[in-house]
Amino acid sequence: MKVAFLGPEGTFTEEAALAFLKALGKSDEAELVGYSTVTDAIEATTKGEADKAVVPIENSVEGSVNATLDALAFESDLVIEREMVMPIRHALIVSPKADLSKIRAIVSHPQATAQCRRYLAEHFPNVPIEAANSTAEAVARAAEDPTLAAVGTKLAAELYGAIFAEVNIEDYQDNKTRFVLLGREPAAPTGKDKTSLVCFIHKDQPGSLLSILQEFAFRYINLTKIQSRPTKKVLGEYYFFIDLEGHKDDDNVVAALKCLACKLRAVRVLGSYPMS
Structure with a gap:
């Protein structure tokens, strides 16, 4: 079974995909395939290139992920099979060679930087923010460029050989994201x-x-x-x-x-x- 997710490796969505598979008892049967955008992951599954897709749909701080809503409404016949709410903890991640006083840009997915708006304004007030397709992509870039700092996951830092400049930088400690598992197998009623x-x-x-x-x-x-x-x-x-x-x-x-x-x-x- 192939499961599409917002990649590359090291995103919160990959963590959610792994959690879904564990809950379903299918961790050993699945192959995770990362896509550069939410829309690409949904489109690939709609076309049959993957059996399931895992995408974010809503965040407690920034609200809905509009790309997911619109793709489900207009571009896909997939159904939501499961949902999962996960706590989101952001870290400021840099290359081992980085000097924080010389950071020229903060890079991450727009949802991630928005969830850390106060921290970034306080600690990097004059540093521009650059958008990336995912937090993992941002971390990969920062790991290669010591003048960049990324907002991302601890898993991504470990995968790409970067280090934490600071952890738990999200503005709200109860920050959570709701993820959905998409496919073609409607779920039976459970009573809840x-x-x-x-x-x-x-x-x-x-x-x-x-x-x-x-x-x-x-x-x-x-x-x-x-x-x-x-x-x-x-x-x-x-x-x-x-x-x-x-x-x-x-x-x-x-x-x-x-x-x-x-x-x-x-x-x-x-x-x-x-x-x-």
């Missing part, structure tokens, strides 16, 4: 499930969102997340991404989805899966 779906309205008009929310409120279905995202067609036109408590096969969820299908242009269930 979550369902993710996207809703497309016919047109923007007063009460459009209310008409969606009423179906869940009437049936006492708790929503754990709701977010609007552009449909990428017309300025000001949005779809709604929703997480709710319950499985798509639960009677109350079935009834809500049936009523929404009559009201909306489209409703698509992205998966029902055990709640982390």
Whole structure:
């Protein structure tokens, strides 16, 4: 079994992929394949180049990973099979030859540097920040260039021969990221499930969102997340991404989805899966 993830080796997503495989008892059966972006990992799995994909979908500090939401809504027929919430601990990582007073740039994935904004502003106030596709890619660059410092993982530092200048530099100590396992095998109900779906309205008009929310409120279905995202067609036109408590096969969820299908242009269930 091939599992695609946001690579290269040493990313938080690789750590999440390993944790998923361990929980499923498939650590010895799987081959992890790193891709340079979330979209690439999802696309490869959609095309059948990998059997599963592990990608980040939400962070407690910076919110949703929009690339994941949009890929699931528009570019893939994969379903969410599992979710996992993991604590995120960032480190400032440099080459063994680095001099912190001569660092010319901080490099990392934009989500990572955003989660360490206060630390970077205090300790490197005039140093520009450069974007990388992943924290591991950033660490690999810093390991080769002593004028760069990376925000990344301890695992990446060990893999690429870099060292820690400082650990636990995240602004919020309860920083967590939610990862999802994508595939083509819908999960059976467990009694403690979550369902993710996207809703497309016919047109923007007063009460459009209310008409969606009423179906869940009437049936006492708790929503754990709701977010609007552009449909990428017309300025000001949005779809709604929703997480709710319950499985798509639960009677109350079935009834809500049936009523929404009559009201909306489209409703698509992205998966029902055990709640982390």
